[in-house]
Amino acid sequence: MKNSISTKAITFKYDESTIVDEISLQVKSGSFLTIIGPNGSGKSTLLKLIAANLTPDEGTILINDRQLTSYKMKDLAKEMAVVPQDTNVAYDFDVFDIVLMGRNPHLKRFQKEGDADFAIVRDAMEQTNTWHLRERKVNEISGGERQRVIIARALAQQPKIILLDEPTSSLDIHHQIEVLELLKRLNQEKEVTIVAVLHDMNLAARYSQEVLLLHVGKIITMGKTEDVMTVENLQRAYKMEMIIQRNIYTNALEVIPLSLSAKKEKRTNKKIHLVCGGGTGKELLQHLLEEGYKVSMGVVNVGDSDWELGKLLAIPMAEEKPFSEISEEALGKAEKLANESNLSIMTSVPIGWGNIKNLQLVKNQLQQSKKVFLYKQNLWGERTDFTEGRGNALIEELKSLGLQEISTMEELLNQLGEYK
Numbered sequence: 001m002k003n004s005i006s007t008k009a010i011t012f013k014y015d016e017s018t019i020v021d022e023i024s025l026q027v028k029s030g031s032f033l034t035i036i037g038p039n040g041s042g043k044s045t046l047l048k049l050i051a052a053n054l055t056p057d058e059g060t061i062l063i064n065d066r067q068l069t070s071y072k073m074k075d076l077a078k079e080m081a082v083v084p085q086d087t088n089v090a091y092d093f094d095v096f097d098i099v100l101m102g103r104n105p106h107l108k109r110f111q112k113e114g115d116a117d118f119a120i121v122r123d124a125m126e127q128t129n130t131w132h133l134r135e136r137k138v139n140e141i142s143g144g145e146r147q148r149v150i151i152a153r154a155l156a157q158q159p160k161i162i163l164l165d166e167p168t169s170s171l172d173i174h175h176q177i178e179v180l181e182l183l184k185r186l187n188q189e190k191e192v193t194i195v196a197v198l199h200d201m202n203l204a205a206r207y208s209q210e211v212l213l214l215h216v217g218k219i220i221t222m223g224k225t226e227d228v229m230t231v232e233n234l235q236r237a238y239k240m241e242m243i244i245q246r247n248i249y250t251n252a253l254e255v256i257p258l259s260l261s262a263k264k265e266k267r268t269n270k271k272i273h274l275v276c277g278g279g280t281g282k283e284l285l286q287h288l289l290e291e292g293y294k295v296s297m298g299v300v301n302v303g304d305s306d307w308e309l310g311k312l313l314a315i316p317m318a319e320e321k322p323f324s325e326i327s328e329e330a331l332g333k334a335e336k337l338a339n340e341s342n343l344s345i346m347t348s349v350p351i352g353w354g355n356i357k358n359l360q361l362v363k364n365q366l367q368q369s370k371k372v373f374l375y376k377q378n379l380w381g382e383r384t385d386f387t388e389g390r391g392n393a394l395i396e397e398l399k400s401l402g403l404q405e406i407s408t409m410e411e412l413l414n415q416l417g418e419y420k
């Protein structure tokens, strides 16, 4: 398959600062590539170089296997349309006329637009949901409406390649999806090559087949979305902790940022063991990690939502098979983790015959004079004991052994502060 875009070691400097640093890349014809990277990494500059709005200091750019510099502007506009980040328009034309300008590259000198051109313009405006704006002045519509008008103009150009710089930045969630679905359709049905700068990594993962990750003017990696969007790659570029999972509805990769490294100065060697389950530990786990504690968990059942988060965060866990009673082996592992911790916290996990042995674990900790807090969340009302009273009776016994009940996160974190 031939390349739509090919750059060879392009470098661009503003004054003495190198903004794009010897970038070589190939975009195959019919690809949907998104460019991601932190602020100032050079995404817009790279796009402007490919769009011929800027000229590289070094290196060459080919568009459809032909030197970019050899194109006349009009010929280039037949091959490639550009939707810039800034969609302000210098002249106050009607919206319809702005979109009609997209037909200019296809007209001969002094040739007037014909019915076919008007039909193409109408179609482009309908696809971008802008037809109703046609008689409005382009600078008297909202930023999001104008963004869609400029996309309509790009469609009217009927190019083989569309470059877009943050095409969804001013759009509400409905129009974001509408525009991206439209780009996906153009890509799949008309084989238009799409290259878009997107800040939203989740949209990038959902719509593009390929991702280019840029960092201080260099490519960290470029390739299939799954290969690029890994915790390791994204952490290198964005310098923060995150988890990546598949969205249960779209099955697309989803990045969930965790504000952990912000609190590095809080790091402590104190360990806390969490006895939780059924999602009762998720919020607490995140707070504990943010406060710098090392956390272990268990016993939790495999597949449980606390277990899932623990897995994603590589938390040491004592685990048991799904829907199974806690085995001696799993209990032993949890005991070991709890023994290695400075203290334990039990959440308001409902007690059933499957997990009642976790109370034994708590009892053992208390009997060794170790501190154990009961975080009383009141998530389930009074329905937390499914063992005909055995669980509640055990909890009363644990309280008499020193289990300390706390009912707010704030108070719990304050109390833990004493153990730092």
Ligand SMILES: Nc1ncnc2c1ncn2[C@@H]1O[C@H](COP(=O)(O)OP(=O)(O)OP(=O)(O)O)[C@@H](O)[C@H]1O
Residues within 6 Å of the ligand: 014, 019, 037, 038, 039, 040, 041, 042, 043, 044, 045, 046
């Ligand atoms: N006209 C300019 N003159 C001087 N420096 C510039 C100019 N335009 C951009 N820069 C600098 O070039 C670097 C890259 O900018 P660019 O807009 O390409 O980054 P970006 O990755 O698109 O960022 P963002 O995510 O914030 O849009 C930045 O440090 C920016 O300050």
